[in-house]
Amino acid sequence: MPTTPILNSRKPSSKTWLNRVFTLSYTVAVSVHLLSHCRTLIHSRTLISVALFVADFVFAFFWLTSQCFHWNPIERQVFPETLKRVVMESEYPSIDVVICTADPTKEPPVGVVNTALSVLAYEYPTEKLSVYVSDDGGSEMTLYAFMECAKFAKHWIPYCKKHGVMDRAPEVYFGNHPLPAWDPETHEIKSRYENMKSRVEAVVQSGGVCLDRVTEPEFGDIFSQWTPGFTRRHHPTILLNNNADKDVAGGVMPNLVYVSREKNIEKHHNFKAGALNVMLRVSGLLTNGSIVLILDCDMYSNDPETPLRALCYFMDQTADPKLGFIQFPQRFSSINKNDIYASEFKPETQILSLGMDGLLGASFMGTGAFFKRHVLSHDSPCGVTNAGSIQNNSKPLKGEDVLVSAHEVAGCKYEDYTRWGSEIGFRYGTITEDTYTSFRLHCEGWKSVLCHPKRAAFLGGSPSNLNDSLNQIKRWYMGFLEIFFNKYCPLIYGVQSMNPLQALCYTHYTLRSFWSIPIIIYAFLPQITLINSVPIFTKVSDHGFYLHMFLFLGAYGKDFLDFVVFAGSPALRWWNHQRMWMMWGLSSYPFALLEWSLKSLGLSTFGFNVTSKVADEDQSTVYEQGVFEFGVESVLFFPISVASLINLMSFVKGVMSVVTNNGTLDGFFVQMFISGFVVLNSWPIYEAMVLRNDRGKMPINITLASTTTAMAICFFFSLVFRV
Numbered sequence: 001m002p003t004t005p006i007l008n009s010r011k012p013s014s015k016t017w018l019n020r021v022f023t024l025s026y027t028v029a030v031s032v033h034l035l036s037h038c039r040t041l042i043h044s045r046t047l048i049s050v051a052l053f054v055a056d057f058v059f060a061f062f063w064l065t066s067q068c069f070h071w072n073p074i075e076r077q078v079f080p081e082t083l084k085r086v087v088m089e090s091e092y093p094s095i096d097v098v099i100c101t102a103d104p105t106k107e108p109p110v111g112v113v114n115t116a117l118s119v120l121a122y123e124y125p126t127e128k129l130s131v132y133v134s135d136d137g138g139s140e141m142t143l144y145a146f147m148e149c150a151k152f153a154k155h156w157i158p159y160c161k162k163h164g165v166m167d168r169a170p171e172v173y174f175g176n177h178p179l180p181a182w183d184p185e186t187h188e189i190k191s192r193y194e195n196m197k198s199r200v201e202a203v204v205q206s207g208g209v210c211l212d213r214v215t216e217p218e219f220g221d222i223f224s225q226w227t228p229g230f231t232r233r234h235h236p237t238i239l240l241n242n243n244a245d246k247d248v249a250g251g252v253m254p255n256l257v258y259v260s261r262e263k264n265i266e267k268h269h270n271f272k273a274g275a276l277n278v279m280l281r282v283s284g285l286l287t288n289g290s291i292v293l294i295l296d297c298d299m300y301s302n303d304p305e306t307p308l309r310a311l312c313y314f315m316d317q318t319a320d321p322k323l324g325f326i327q328f329p330q331r332f333s334s335i336n337k338n339d340i341y342a343s344e345f346k347p348e349t350q351i352l353s354l355g356m357d358g359l360l361g362a363s364f365m366g367t368g369a370f371f372k373r374h375v376l377s378h379d380s381p382c383g384v385t386n387a388g389s390i391q392n393n394s395k396p397l398k399g400e401d402v403l404v405s406a407h408e409v410a411g412c413k414y415e416d417y418t419r420w421g422s423e424i425g426f427r428y429g430t431i432t433e434d435t436y437t438s439f440r441l442h443c444e445g446w447k448s449v450l451c452h453p454k455r456a457a458f459l460g461g462s463p464s465n466l467n468d469s470l471n472q473i474k475r476w477y478m479g480f481l482e483i484f485f486n487k488y489c490p491l492i493y494g495v496q497s498m499n500p501l502q503a504l505c506y507t508h509y510t511l512r513s514f515w516s517i518p519i520i521i522y523a524f525l526p527q528i529t530l531i532n533s534v535p536i537f538t539k540v541s542d543h544g545f546y547l548h549m550f551l552f553l554g555a556y557g558k559d560f561l562d563f564v565v566f567a568g569s570p571a572l573r574w575w576n577h578q579r580m581w582m583m584w585g586l587s588s589y590p591f592a593l594l595e596w597s598l599k600s601l602g603l604s605t606f607g608f609n610v611t612s613k614v615a616d617e618d619q620s621t622v623y624e625q626g627v628f629e630f631g632v633e634s635v636l637f638f639p640i641s642v643a644s645l646i647n648l649m650s651f652v653k654g655v656m657s658v659v660t661n662n663g664t665l666d667g668f669f670v671q672m673f674i675s676g677f678v679v680l681n682s683w684p685i686y687e688a689m690v691l692r693n694d695r696g697k698m699p700i701n702i703t704l705a706s707t708t709t710a711m712a713i714c715f716f717f718s719l720v721f722r723v
């Protein structure tokens, strides 16, 4: 009897038992610790003991919920070689790729072009591949870049296939490979690329498209739609289908389509989720690929065989029919050596996600995910009613009728009175549509898979300065609060509708901004009391001290093991990550809570502030050197600066009293230790305040304001503790 060929496998991670033993023993320690807090509260309740209890209680909550990620981590493998052997290419499903962009100034069109080229050149039957660019910025510059992309692709696709190129984003390819002097073909394609790039950049620089640049008759007319009343928030649908049939080597070209959905200033457009839903409908009409790959414009493909890896699940006869999507973890290309801003998101993308994968599946990360189309549009009006099987679709439906319908489904009134965004497609109501959509899909019983090949499937950009990075985190956690305080709350609705451990994972993420409470308490309370010589923790000579020590070393030590030993990151990256966690706790998290509260009270609004993907040369140099970039007067730096100064004062005060009291610090050791630890972490901040003179130094106004505030706090509390 023939055995079914194995296309993928899963096994428990080697650390599963270590995780479980650790979870159980640490739970005992946390419980004992919380009990002793309760005892203190009963016998001598003071403001300080209440604050410490609250802090430890919140920490315990996050620790406990985070254990759900560690309970059942798994590792997976796929076998694309087997796939190639046992499945004929003609059986491959067709794939529609959607690339989102929203702002030509923050997301340079050349970057969009590179991402598009990297997927157009996938090792995949070209007649089954379609690439859609969704331009939420409604920018003629992006459209112009798209046209240049279409022309260059005719050369680039056959070149990549002929030479087995791995880096199929040309910018990366030409950046990584010295040109072989003997190869005229490579020289030619490179100069073609450079010319194209400079034409696109010239258009971007001049701020508009000069029509005599567009010589092709099939493209010429479309720019007339940019009438004087056209703005990015208010304009008609623009759709351009590049009808190129053949590349220069005579191969079939993949479809390439540009869509900028209709916008109306009076109509909420639901940010990226709104754009993606339009793309689901438009692509449903034009090509109707049964697999949809979602990408951000800065996430280029780093491995041309990625679709085959996804097929190792989709084409697996034995796979769970409820499998909805396959997520490739977000990975990043331009992170500096020690990842000073912790932009790698290692825990979320590559550690915790393995744990969710062992439950119901990783959550959608906004980019790098292959969806079965029908999961997102099961009863869409576009005639996409295939009930679960992977279908094959041939080259596009063309003709005027289809284009008229496509304009209709991209219109901003189309979704009125439909279930798009509430029950169908990407879900609305939050600016972190990715987490929310996968949460809802998991509630509905869909499953997902994390595919984590050694060579990253996609590589993206990340903020290269501190302010952008803190703002990005703030935006996510505001979105998370919108998810939690919602009809479909992960802790209430989620726990009832899916594996409760998985629901607690979502709970953990969506509530994380409350981590700011204990972080702020621990950043100020032990320090202010130390300055005023008030001991608040157990003495080193007490038994309780060992419990404190175990709790601290256990949490940090386990984190270190996961990050460095099991996930293989350099130790310095781990150190920088824990530093950023404290910084988030003092800035992004509390501001997320604040802004979300203001919005809930109707006092303010917030939108999707697109992360900038450009950095000028100076900024990039500073970043590459691994030096913190403050530079701008950001309110997010203020609490961080105040905390770092208070910690410095308290540490100095502590050292001085140890010296004057003949070297005893018994009663103050824990407070000294915490201040010292924060001081060590704050070194780049002190440097930015007093030692640096470059443009990345702390703005003088922030330094002055935070110094004054820190002194005022000290003065105020010295009065409080005197009475």
Ligand SMILES: O=c1ccn([C@@H]2O[C@H](COP(=O)(O)OP(=O)(O)O[C@H]3O[C@H](CO)[C@@H](O)[C@H](O)[C@H]3O)[C@@H](O)[C@H]2O)c(=O)[nH]1
Residues within 6 Å of the ligand: 100, 101, 102, 103, 107, 136, 270, 271, 272, 275, 295, 296, 297, 298, 365, 366, 367, 431, 432, 433, 434, 472, 476, 479, 608, 609, 610, 611, 612
């Ligand atoms: O109204 C909008 C806003 C954004 N985008 C696009 O959404 C993508 C993500 O935006 P970006 O500013 O780069 O977000 P990140 O901070 O990198 O966001 C992460 O988190 C987002 C959810 O908050 C996810 O959508 C992203 O995939 C994920 O990378 C970009 O391609 C944008 O062009 C739109 O299409 N329309």
Ligand SMILES: [Mn+2]
Residues within 6 Å of the ligand: 296, 298, 460, 461, 611
């Ligand atoms: Mn991004």
